[in-house]
Amino acid sequence: MSEEETVSRRTLGILLLLAASALAGLVLGQWFYSLFLKTVPPLALSSFNQAAAHAAFLLYGAVAGLAIFLLSLLAVVLSRFFEEPESEAQEARPASGGGSSRR
Numbered sequence: 001m002s003e004e005e006t007v008s009r010r011t012l013g014i015l016l017l018l019a020a021s022a023l024a025g026l027v028l029g030q031w032f033y034s035l036f037l038k039t040v041p042p043l044a045l046s047s048f049n050q051a052a053a054h055a056a057f058l059l060y061g062a063v064a065g066l067a068i069f070l071l072s073l074l075a076v077v078l079s080r081f082f083e084e085p086e087s088e089a090q091e092a093r094p095a096s097g098g099g100s101s102r103r
């Protein structure tokens with residue numbers, strides 16, 4: 001695998017993570033808006049308030065999606081610090097192919 005393929009895979013993975021987290025955030029905002037509509041009596045809402053609330057909940061969802069993306073990206077970046085180097089991982093493996101003898 002060449003370095004170009006690695007970079008493009010990484011970029012593709014980040015873009016997929018961004019799209020999935022944005023979609024999750026917007027779905028969350030839409031779900032909260034539907035809960036808002038079920039909770040607030042229709043006589044208490046004007047059409048302007050209803051439209052403004054919808055925009056506010058979708059904006060909240062977009063911000064939540066961005067937060068999900070950033071936390072996921074942070075987890076991916078920090079996970080590299082907790083991986084074992086290849087040489088230590090090979091030394092830690094037992095020489096025999098069998099499992100442990102504990103009962």
